[in-house]
Amino acid sequence: MASKWTLITGASEGFGVEFARLAAAEGRDLILVARQAEKMERLAAELRAKHRIAVEVIPTDLSDPEAVEALWRKVSLRRHIDILVNNAGLGYNGPFAAGDGARELASIMVNVVAATILMKRAVAHMVQQGGGRVLNVASTAAFMPGPNMAVYHATKAYLLALSEGVAEELKDSPVTVTALCPGATKTNFAADAGMEGVRLFKALPVPAAGKVAKAGWRAMHRGERIRVTGLANKAFAFGPRLAPRRLVARIAGLFLKPA
Numbered sequence: 001m002a003s004k005w006t007l008i009t010g011a012s013e014g015f016g017v018e019f020a021r022l023a024a025a026e027g028r029d030l031i032l033v034a035r036q037a038e039k040m041e042r043l044a045a046e047l048r049a050k051h052r053i054a055v056e057v058i059p060t061d062l063s064d065p066e067a068v069e070a071l072w073r074k075v076s077l078r079r080h081i082d083i084l085v086n087n088a089g090l091g092y093n094g095p096f097a098a099g100d101g102a103r104e105l106a107s108i109m110v111n112v113v114a115a116t117i118l119m120k121r122a123v124a125h126m127v128q129q130g131g132g133r134v135l136n137v138a139s140t141a142a143f144m145p146g147p148n149m150a151v152y153h154a155t156k157a158y159l160l161a162l163s164e165g166v167a168e169e170l171k172d173s174p175v176t177v178t179a180l181c182p183g184a185t186k187t188n189f190a191a192d193a194g195m196e197g198v199r200l201f202k203a204l205p206v207p208a209a210g211k212v213a214k215a216g217w218r219a220m221h222r223g224e225r226i227r228v229t230g231l232a233n234k235a236f237a238f239g240p241r242l243a244p245r246r247l248v249a250r251i252a253g254l255f256l257k258p259a
């Protein structure tokens with residue numbers, strides 16, 4: 001078997017670029033996946049030159065499950081993938097009753113379906129290969145319902161529950177699953193989701209993606225199950241355990257509407 005590879009989805013922007021930099025700095029060979037090929041090619045050239053690693057770019061639309069399966073077949077052929085970073089994701093901010101739902105469905109396909117397919121294939125592969133790590137990028141959204149962003153919160157609740165369930169199944173194996181749960185962070189995510197003006201991105205200081213990615217990367221290496229980054233986010237994650245669910249939904253809704 002050739003060298004070990006790190007597969008990173010959503011590697012054209014934001015957190016994905018930072019994860020690629022962290023993996024490259026450890027000398028890992030990389031497979032970068034997203035739709036924007038040019039951005040990934042630029043990143044690949046930078047990382048090859050700086051770290052003398054192999055970097056493959058595979059432009060893929062992860063909202064298409066057949067493309068996701070084809071991606072896995074391609075990347076796992078005669079290769080050991082020992083790290084999977086399920087990072088690609090998108091959201092939609094707006095009332096559930098409005099719009100045609102296309103973006104919400106795309107978010108389910110990417111955040112839920114593609115992440116599940118890749119994790120399912122990767123975990124089986126890692127168990128067979130004798131080790132590996134999965135880093136799933138969930139969100140503090142996973143811990144509460146999201147009025148005005150209901151589908152996104154549901155996708156992240158799913159990803160967190162999936163991560164914890166599989167991590168428990170794997171507890172006696174050399175394969176670990178970590179769910180990273182960041183709060184609002186400076187990436188393209190907010191503009192893309194139409195939520196730049198909402199309180200969540202206005203009320204609290206918004207950290208840079210590099211800092212958050214680093215904390216998640218470290219947690220993955222340690223085999224931690226859940227990493228919530230930042231003090232305020234820890235409160236967002238643990239508060240809902242104690243408060244009545246209606247109250248949690250009401251407070252979450254305040255943060256998901258324009259300031």
Ligand SMILES: NC(=O)c1ccc[n+]([C@@H]2O[C@H](COP(=O)([O-])OP(=O)(O)OC[C@H]3O[C@@H](n4cnc5c(N)ncnc54)[C@H](OP(=O)(O)O)[C@@H]3O)[C@@H](O)[C@H]2O)c1
Pocket residue numbers: 009010011012013014015016033034035036037060061062063087088089090091110137138139140181182183184185186187188189190192
């Ligand atoms: N930033 C935040 O405030 C925040 C907070 C909590 C959690 N998160 C999570 O962090 C993860 C990364 O997001 P980010 O903040 O880095 O946002 P971002 O800058 O918008 O990056 C999103 C990435 O996902 C990729 N992607 C989206 N749709 C795709 C598709 N159909 N096929 C393939 N790739 C697709 C994008 O690539 P292409 O456009 O090139 O396809 C891009 O590389 C997401 O799962 C998000 O839910 C973000």
